[in-house]
Amino acid sequence: MTSRQNMLRVAELAQVSIATVSRVINSPDKVSPETRQRVLGVMQQLNYTYNVLAGSLTRQRSMTLGLIVPTITNPIFAESTRGVQERAARQGYTLLIGNSDYQADEEARLVRTFRQHRVDGMIVTSSHPDSPALLEAQRAGVPVVLTYSSRLRSPLPSVGVDNQAAAAEAVGYLIRLGHTRIAMLAGTFQSSDRSYARYLGYNAALAAHGLPRDPALLLEVPYAPEAGANGLLRLLDQPGPPTALFCSNDILAFGALRAALDRGLSIPGDLSIIGFDDSPMAALTNPRLTTVAQPAYAMGERACDMVLALVAGTPPETTALVLPTSLQMRETTGAPPPHVAATHQLT
């Protein structure tokens, strides 16, 4: 065939060179108004669709960014995804998305795939922030920014929150309400350093108030409502049950709340519950969930801005952005039941 190259066809019909067509697309002002109009017209009538792939190949820039989250199914990640997307689109970038399911190997696989697709940068909520795949990508020149965790001394830039401090604040609140037996339902540490950081905060708060740390009060579970429900039940069914529960995310809290209600407990009369994330549903449950709010959407935006800056070669001012969290005191928290407090005093 004569010419399959789309741009060439446009060029021929418009009586200009292919270079000119390229120019009206990439730098319109470098072309005289007349020719530009003519070319534009032909593109229209030919229904020409620019081939980003070809452009990316020569230009060494794919105009795509890779986004990896544990699971888009968790509203908090859906939220930050929107943030990333909004900023990316604004800059002409398109997103490749993948779910790691909190699995380090799946995360690594995604990183590899994205690199093959030559993403210009990636934003990842990692299950394993020191993953070789991530470091290697960065070493290979693909900017990577971590989200949701603040690893100040990580080799990878990040935009997150201070999980430990936020958790400590939540637990501190419980303590101030009078609770002394506070349990924690934590997402599996191994698959999320955030969960572990929150656990550290929980511990810190207990320690700060001179409260003993009871191993029986900590349960590491997968991030699922059922796990939250079963977890709470197990916690409750042991001697010296807790009067308050801190969950490392809202999903767990929702499950726990449901289980508590099913068991006929009054919330927060019999049990206080605090979640983490402040996902949209937190303000809608009955009773409304007290939880730690994270600026998810903003986190996505900032992370996107950061990779884009890195891509552009503009070193961002900070390489470790820590966004503020805020405890949303709602209806699932209150003073511990009087008899329990009394019991506790006796021991």
Next chain:
Amino acid sequence: MTSRQNMLRVAELAQVSIATVSRVINSPDKVSPETRQRVLGVMQQLNYTYNVLAGSLTRQRSMTLGLIVPTITNPIFAESTRGVQERAARQGYTLLIGNSDYQADEEARLVRTFRQHRVDGMIVTSSHPDSPALLEAQRAGVPVVLTYSSRLRSPLPSVGVDNQAAAAEAVGYLIRLGHTRIAMLAGTFQSSDRSYARYLGYNAALAAHGLPRDPALLLEVPYAPEAGANGLLRLLDQPGPPTALFCSNDILAFGALRAALDRGLSIPGDLSIIGFDDSPMAALTNPRLTTVAQPAYAMGERACDMVLALVAGTPPETTALVLPTSLQMRETTGAPPPHVAATHQLT
């Protein structure tokens, strides 16, 4: 420089031609075990990363699929997205994702962008199923499959549910429970034909039972909890308030439930509520939400299988797949309050 082409570098070091390198990647068995190992070794030591972009250019296949949903923020779409992703990944495909925000023009923009990125096919939960952009993509040879709606006579293939029948079933249930004043909170018709189909089902159910259709009982609102809450309040604050509410999605129902509870209504004692989607939270609210379940994950899987079949040139058996829905009768529905029933009898 001598040779920037990655494959060439591998080829040189491995003492083979670039074609052979390509072969060990795409059809390993066409290469002798020894050379293959040698090449593999070099790739390893060079840390070679295959360039999908370049491959796509020659092969005319990008190994990417475009996915467009109204908003990934709605759990039901997050769910189907996972389904799509799972199937896509299994076939070596990567996903480009975009949110249309129920906006036809944004959807069109995404379609254009995806086409420029040469996606091999797209799956879209459209806000405007007959959108020229969609039809044009299909005409241009890019398979498009619609999700969530069943448009049997649409020119575009789809995998969805029978929204109208599902809605009719839900409303029919309410009627059988004894309700006669049933309101509907519907997502804006203009931005979702699914919402309209559900409205049609609502109407059909009323008609089938000889119930009058009261325009004052229908409210078209945006898909947001606040809209659900305010909507219900408006519905309630008019003469002859409804005793039951059918919402065109769970988000609206969650908002309405919250507002009803805040107003001190007993649910379902004073008001019955039914949602649509059966998003994960529906079974966790207090009381649990009665809602119409859609097989979101499966829908995503099937849609992905369908585009992939289309991409491969294998005409799928059906071009309009309708998946079953099922009414999940939980705790937000019950008989109407006795006095209202009495009142109604008087009129």
Next chain:
DNA sequence: CTGAAAGCGCTAACAC
């Protein structure tokens, strides 16, 4: 302001 030409990294015949 516009054109010619050398790639970008890989694939796919077609030979050997």
Next chain:
DNA sequence: GTGTTAGCGCTTTCAG
């Protein structure tokens, strides 16, 4: 089995 050689569609100096 393995190598040669045209491209795939676009960008980008470098001239003019």
